Amino acid sequence: MSLKFKQLSPAEFFYNNKSMAGFDNQSRAVYTVFRELIENSLDACDTHSIRPIVFVSLKLNTREELEITVADNGSGVPARYIADAFGRIFFGSKYSVMQNRGTFGLGGKMAILYGQLSTGTPVEVITTTGKDVYKVKLSIDVKLNQPIIHEKKIEKNSHLLHGTTIKLSFKGDYITARSRILKYLHMTRIALPYATIIFDDPEGLFFVAPTLSHILPKPPRETPPHPYGVDIIKLKEMIESSKKDLPLYKFFLKFSRIGKVTAFNFSKLIGLDPFKPLRKLTDEEIKRIAEGLKSYKFLPPDASALSPLGLETIKTGINAEFAPEYIALCQRPPSAYEGFSFIVETAIGYGGNIPPPANGSDDIRLLRFANKIPLIYDASNDVSMRVILEDIDWKNYGLDLKSDPLLFFVHIAATKVPFKTAGKEYVADREEIRREIRLGLRECARELKSYLSKKAQQIHHAQRKEKMSVYLTLLAKYTSALAETELIPKTKLNALINKKGIEDE
Numbered sequence: 001m002s003l004k005f006k007q008l009s010p011a012e013f014f015y016n017n018k019s020m021a022g023f024d025n026q027s028r029a030v031y032t033v034f035r036e037l038i039e040n041s042l043d044a045c046d047t048h049s050i051r052p053i054v055f056v057s058l059k060l061n062t063r064e065e066l067e068i069t070v071a072d073n074g075s076g077v078p079a080r081y082i083a084d085a086f087g088r089i090f091f092g093s094k095y096s097v098m099q100n101r102g103t104f105g106l107g108g109k110m111a112i113l114y115g116q117l118s119t120g121t122p123v124e125v126i127t128t129t130g131k132d133v134y135k136v137k138l139s140i141d142v143k144l145n146q147p148i149i150h151e152k153k154i155e156k157n158s159h160l161l162h163g164t165t166i167k168l169s170f171k172g173d174y175i176t177a178r179s180r181i182l183k184y185l186h187m188t189r190i191a192l193p194y195a196t197i198i199f200d201d202p203e204g205l206f207f208v209a210p211t212l213s214h215i216l217p218k219p220p221r222e223t224p225p226h227p228y229g230v231d232i233i234k235l236k237e238m239i240e241s242s243k244k245d246l247p248l249y250k251f252f253l254k255f256s257r258i259g260k261v262t263a264f265n266f267s268k269l270i271g272l273d274p275f276k277p278l279r280k281l282t283d284e285e286i287k288r289i290a291e292g293l294k295s296y297k298f299l300p301p302d303a304s305a306l307s308p309l310g311l312e313t314i315k316t317g318i319n320a321e322f323a324p325e326y327i328a329l330c331q332r333p334p335s336a337y338e339g340f341s342f343i344v345e346t347a348i349g350y351g352g353n354i355p356p357p358a359n360g361s362d363d364i365r366l367l368r369f370a371n372k373i374p375l376i377y378d379a380s381n382d383v384s385m386r387v388i389l390e391d392i393d394w395k396n397y398g399l400d401l402k403s404d405p406l407l408f409f410v411h412i413a414a415t416k417v418p419f420k421t422a423g424k425e426y427v428a429d430r431e432e433i434r435r436e437i438r439l440g441l442r443e444c445a446r447e448l449k450s451y452l453s454k455k456a457q458q459i460h461h462a463q464r465k466e467k468m469s470v471y472l473t474l475l476a477k478y479t480s481a482l483a484e485t486e487l488i489p490k491t492k493l494n495a496l497i498n499k500k501g502i503e504d505e
């Protein structure tokens with residue numbers, strides 16, 4: 001039998017494996033399209049320190065077909081990148097070492113591709129960086145993985161605004177996706193109280209998350225790759241794109257945390273001449289460099305590539321949705337895994353509008369976020385859930401997961417989040433991350449314990465005072481009757497009760 005060989009384009013591959021990117025059924029597809037487009041809008045604002053205003057509208061074209069429009073006030077896409085940004089899989093602006101929601105140059109395009117193949121219609125993009133306004137209708141050539149432009153108009157930008165509007169049709173089941181979409185919006189409001197999100201739903205519901213805070217998280221800064229995060233393929237790519245005569249030690253300066261002294265010391269350690277030009281490196285030497293980069297003791301990666309939410313922002317968001325009686329918060333110091341820096345932020349809310357679990361069930365109210373993305377599916381597999389269920393003995397903090405009104409919040413901000421799937425649903429169980437979540441939640445639990453024990457003490461004292469007041473009033477009545485004197489005035493009695501000596505007896 002003769003075998004037939006062919007090459008699969010990335011667009012074909014992802015369309016054939018839709019479930020990897022979160023398009024396994026029509027309900028999930030609605031949620032994924034919605035989420036990917038909003039996340040692109042939020043990235044286009046956050047990375048440029050723009051307070052996001054995002055308008056989303058979903059309309060039913062037919063019973064099975066929806067039309068989504070997402071408009072934002074983000075940076076806009078520069079003219080020369082528009083076609084590829086929306087028409088070529090694995091093309092994007094987020095491949096640098098910096099915290100972003102998007103990572104693969106895939107999410108928005110999967111939504112476009114899914115829309116195109118399920119309804120046969122192209123996507124409409126209107127975008128401006130503040131100069132001209134570009135209105136483009138395009139689709140993706142699946143075989144060649146390249147954009148096909150159907151229509152292109154350029155107009156003057158009379159308002160000098162910047163931003164992007166995307167409109168596309170796709171097959172989906174809104175009714176079954178609705179509850180998750182609303183959950184996603186509520187969670188986004190918690191993490192981003194500084195954003196304004198307006199959602200016009202096909203059922204006539206108009207969801208508005210107004211701005212609750214004017215504090216914007218510090219934007220992430222692009223940093224060079226850390227040696228621990230570079231494998232041999234990436235190393236070869238970096239060598240290829242450098243000048244051929246560049247001496248080795250100067251090449252090492254392209255990494256984060258390598259200065260001149262470290263570059264020389266490192267060269268010596270791996271037995272290579274620091275002045276050797278890159279073009280003279282043998283394959284064996286490149287392999288030696290790759291291994292050395294992983295084992296040498298470099299400083300941990302720089303955290304300036306991260307943009308954590310900040311405790312004030314988290315507090316504002318949780319207060320807006322749950323108005324808890326108490327919130328304990330913690331931001332852990334920067335840490336790293338495999339050369340990727342990350343910061344964990346945790347919170348535990350107690351009481352207020354947080355309901356206790358239904359009838360002693362194992363329902364854990366856990367809000368998970370990674371790079372400001374709410375994570376909704378597959379909670380039971382997520383590393384944060386493992387920490388809550390396996391790593392912490394809540395009884396030590398006087399807490400009971402089955403009966404207390406508790407809300408857990410975990411945000412992982414990382415230059416690369418170890419998601420288990422391309423659909424970004426849950427975070428893998430990496431020991432470094434698990435440890436930080438554990439330490440963060442423990443610190444919150446300690447703070448909550450101290451609040452609850454102070455509160456219990458206060459209640460105890462108030463009850464004692466109350467009892468004392470009843471007894472003393474009666475006692476005063478009888479003694480004054482016996483002694484045939486006047487009744488002690490109530491104010492005098494109260495002063496006596498409030499005296500610390502009596503209270504602490």
Ligand SMILES: Nc1ncnc2c1ncn2[C@@H]1O[C@H](COP(=O)(O)OP(=O)(O)O)[C@@H](O)[C@H]1O
Pocket residue numbers: 036040041044072074075076077085086091092093094101102103104105106107108109110163164
């Ligand atoms: N709303 C938007 N505003 C500005 N740029 C956008 C917007 N949507 C998409 N882009 C650009 O298009 C690129 C590709 O988007 P996408 O396919 O979702 O991949 P990713 O977000 O993973 O990079 C992004 O990297 C970004 O540069």
Ligand SMILES: [Mg+2]
Pocket residue numbers: 036039040101102103106107108
């Ligand atoms: Mg994206």
